[in-house]
Amino acid sequence: MPDFEFDGNDLARLAALAYSPALTTRSQLAGSHRVRRAGAGIDFLDYRNYVPGDDIRRIDWTVFARLRQPFIRVLEHEETLFISLLVDVSRSMAAGSPRSKAALACQLACGLAAIAMSAGDHVTAATFSDTLAPPLRNLRGRNMLPRLISTLRLAPTSGTADLAAIARSFCREVRHRGLVVILSDCLGAGDAESAITTLTSARFKVLVVQILDPIDRGEGLTGSIRLRDSETGRVLDMNASDERIREYRRRLDAYCENLQSACVRRGQRYLLADTRDAWLTLLASGLRQQGLLQ
Amino acid sequence: MTFASPLAFWFLAIAIPIAALFFFRVRPTEIIVPTLALWERFVRSSELHGFGVRFGRWPTLLIQLLIVALLVLALSDPGKTRARASVIVLDDSATMQTREPNGRTRFDEARSAAIEQIHAAPHGVEAIILAGEPVRILTGRADSPAAQESLVAALAPRDVNADLPRAIRLASVRAQESRATEIVAITDKPALAAPSDPQTTWQTIGHPQPNLAIAGLRRSDDGRAITITLHQQGFTNEPAVATISADGREIDREELRLNGPTIEFDLRPPQAGDARFEVRVEPTDALPLDNVAFGVWTNIPTAHVLLVTTGNLPLLAALSQPNIEVKTIRPTQWPSSQPADVIVLDAINADLPDLENGRFLVFGGRDPLNLAINSAPATDQRPVKWTPSHPLLRDVDLLTWRVRRTATFGPSPKARPIVSSQDAALILESELNGSPEAPIREILVNFELKDSNLPTRAGFPIFIWNAVQRLLNRSDEQFALSYTTGSPVRAPIQSQTELRAFDPTGAACDVISEHHAAVLLKPQRAGFYRIDHDGQSRDIAINWLPNSAGVLSDQNTTSAPVAPASVAALGAPLSLWSRILIAVAALMLVEMALFSLNILRLG
Numbered sequence: 001m002p003d004f005e006f007d008g009n010d011l012a013r014l015a016a017l018a019y020s021p022a023l024t025t026r027s028q029l030a031g032s033h034r035v036r037r038a039g040a041g042i043d044f045l046d047y048r049n050y051v052p053g054d055d056i057r058r059i060d061w062t063v064f065a066r067l068r069q070p071f072i073r074v075l076e077h078e079e080t081l082f083i084s085l086l087v088d089v090s091r092s093m094a095a096g097s098p099r100s101k102a103a104l105a106c107q108l109a110c111g112l113a114a115i116a117m118s119a120g121d122h123v124t125a126a127t128f129s130d131t132l133a134p135p136l137r138n139l140r141g142r143n144m145l146p147r148l149i150s151t152l153r154l155a156p157t158s159g160t161a162d163l164a165a166i167a168r169s170f171c172r173e174v175r176h177r178g179l180v181v182i183l184s185d186c187l188g189a190g191d192a193e194s195a196i197t198t199l200t201s202a203r204f205k206v207l208v209v210q211i212l213d214p215i216d217r218g219e220g221l222t223g224s225i226r227l228r229d230s231e232t233g234r235v236l237d238m239n240a241s242d243e244r245i246r247e248y249r250r251r252l253d254a255y256c257e258n259l260q261s262a263c264v265r266r267g268q269r270y271l272l273a274d275t276r277d278a279w280l281t282l283l284a285s286g287l288r289q290q291g292l293l294q
Numbered sequence: 295m296t297f298a299s300p301l302a303f304w305f306l307a308i309a310i311p312i313a314a315l316f317f318f319r320v321r322p323t324e325i326i327v328p329t330l331a332l333w334e335r336f337v338r339s340s341e342l343h344g345f346g347v348r349f350g351r352w353p354t355l356l357i358q359l360l361i362v363a364l365l366v367l368a369l370s371d372p373g374k375t376r377a378r379a380s381v382i383v384l385d386d387s388a389t390m391q392t393r394e395p396n397g398r399t400r401f402d403e404a405r406s407a408a409i410e411q412i413h414a415a416p417h418g419v420e421a422i423i424l425a426g427e428p429v430r431i432l433t434g435r436a437d438s439p440a441a442q443e444s445l446v447a448a449l450a451p452r453d454v455n456a457d458l459p460r461a462i463r464l465a466s467v468r469a470q471e472s473r474a475t476e477i478v479a480i481t482d483k484p485a486l487a488a489p490s491d492p493q494t495t496w497q498t499i500g501h502p503q504p505n506l507a508i509a510g511l512r513r514s515d516d517g518r519a520i521t522i523t524l525h526q527q528g529f530t531n532e533p534a535v536a537t538i539s540a541d542g543r544e545i546d547r548e549e550l551r552l553n554g555p556t557i558e559f560d561l562r563p564p565q566a567g568d569a570r571f572e573v574r575v576e577p578t579d580a581l582p583l584d585n586v587a588f589g590v591w592t593n594i595p596t597a598h599v600l601l602v603t604t605g606n607l608p609l610l611a612a613l614s615q616p617n618i619e620v621k622t623i624r625p626t627q628w629p630s631s632q633p634a635d636v637i638v639l640d641a642i643n644a645d646l647p648d649l650e651n652g653r654f655l656v657f658g659g660r661d662p663l664n665l666a667i668n669s670a671p672a673t674d675q676r677p678v679k680w681t682p683s684h685p686l687l688r689d690v691d692l693l694t695w696r697v698r699r700t701a702t703f704g705p706s707p708k709a710r711p712i713v714s715s716q717d718a719a720l721i722l723e724s725e726l727n728g729s730p731e732a733p734i735r736e737i738l739v740n741f742e743l744k745d746s747n748l749p750t751r752a753g754f755p756i757f758i759w760n761a762v763q764r765l766l767n768r769s770d771e772q773f774a775l776s777y778t779t780g781s782p783v784r785a786p787i788q789s790q791t792e793l794r795a796f797d798p799t800g801a802a803c804d805v806i807s808e809h810h811a812a813v814l815l816k817p818q819r820a821g822f823y824r825i826d827h828d829g830q831s832r833d834i835a836i837n838w839l840p841n842s843a844g845v846l847s848d849q850n851t852t853s854a855p856v857a858p859a860s861v862a863a864l865g866a867p868l869s870l871w872s873r874i875l876i877a878v879a880a881l882m883l884v885e886m887a888l889f890s891l892n893i894l895r896l897g
Contacts (some may be wrong), residue, residue: 092329187328187329187331188329215327221325223323225324226324226325227324227327227333228327231328231329236333236334236337237322238333244336248333251332
């Protein structure tokens, strides 16, 4: 179970953050995200000529009295945002220093959810390892945040994550298209690129937050060591020479770049996080740079 | 299967640190990683799956333990019929000359048993120890089995008693030094309480047989006859005949009936001095050796003693002994014209002139030669310090002596105290000039006889005899009829030149000169020995006298003969296959060490 902290102070720090309206999707549900599109909002956008069929309640009678010609007040449309959070709680996420990757993933998920809930957006959250856990659907309002936190805290870190299979399950479970945030180390058995393809094909917008810890980067490995695959239990006895560490890092960097380019090619976003990073910093700077938050 | 070196199994303890190192060795640091995929693409994999990880190293441990087991097995030198290492104690004493009903002597059978033991051991026995006095080691492991066998085959029993306790102790020490596992004692004597480490196996030879033995040969109490002591068993109430002969001529004959286990009787000695004689008893038995005794009769010269006293009947009675002729005078009759070898002064306080040339036994009074110093008298004294082996005190019991008042003799540089009480010297002796090499001139008894209980003690006449003999520079050995085998023989001979001695067969034997005596070093044969010195020749007789009554019948012959003890040699050259096994195991160890180093180097 991920052991992470998330309290009221963190919420205050998140108050200044909001999702970019570009992430909204057309739907019948009104939200808090104003878009430059006519709609059923409150704020005035423009006038246009009345055409038969328009709701006469939207005729601006003041203008009609002055010009004797009916004009319709066009208001700014406010749309809702659907955010889905997929948190990897497989065994590989249990590792990490100074905190586990799963803990950082949960903190980022809570932060992203809190930002969305503050704006009245819909949040769907689910953990996954071998399978996709039953998602918490349509979490709206800050009062739903404790439920999310407790659910994440109770999620067991076990199993093997197959991102491609999880993506397929998610597409079947969730109908509202929106932003899907995958919080994982993406080093499990499944093919992360295939998962991105699956989600984008289902018209989800995808943000991949790849969380690595120093060990994943090959730091601190020296001497005669035994590497144990956290998910499969397989071991590898080796002597961690500098040459080998350099080779490993080169291959890891290539893997991460490959994943990032896969996201970029599909118009999606990718963020590389480290367990040593502060999660607020990641949200405030990392996701802002990605244009996800404003 | 037996093992020549079972102690090698202690090496199995090596398995403990090996196992401990296996379980507690420094293992590589285990690090959990999300995936091995990236590593496996460029690191040569030595991975093992979960089951393999857990149990994959066990074969290594098993192989190591197997190698240790092989080494231990090889070092223990197993063999299908491997015998144990042993030390043989072979009794070559006189009783082993007993002839058994089958016509063979006990020593013949013991010798055969010892040779069987040697044959049973591929590398010979650790040692063969002869139990006859003096105990000696016949052969050790340095000799080959063939050499050991030839040494045993050439052995003959000696005319000596056995010292089995000493032989077993020596064998035990030898066995512990050589890590032999067993002592095999081959003897006709009963088993002793031997040390348990290593175990002693008694292989008893012989059967009980009747025996008649001459167990003692000495002068009679009056010194005029030869007293013979016989031991018999199995001849009770049967007649026997003892004869004494010299130069082939019978001197005396005694017909007697053996009505007890010990019989003592006298025989007339030869008339001439320094005459060799031979005592023989019949009927003869399975051990003829103890039916014959040899002796040399020497006439003891009479000692002339002049007693100067005012009247002392106890002293006069004590001096009235065979070979002592006593003349008594009063102090007022001094000087006397009587010849005197020894002058006894009984509490004479007056000055006696012309005393320079005599030998004196003085009881209180004055020291005629002034060899002692004057000291204060002491009262109520008893002897507290003396040397029992001193010739003056031989067979004298001093524990009951009481002295009411001492005289005034005190030890000086010339006078040595022989017996001392708490406060004074009771008996002193001195040469004329204080030289130990000079003959004793004076024996001072530091009390008057009337002031002590000495005259009433049984040892008083013996003390008087000893004192006279001491002053005349005589010893019992000088007039001994015979000596015994197995111990040094000290024959009083005043020799100025090199001594030579010959045993009964005429062969030269070891002899040394020691302070007016010729010492034969532990003669092994009974019979007449000849000692040549200064152009003269002297005969002495040496007998084997049994040291116990039933020497031939105490053996435990009811037990079945002990099977030949298995004999082996720890530390003997290992067998060929053991050497091969050790070489293979050593190679495997080296290979394993190199493999481990290689693993560490390659990672």
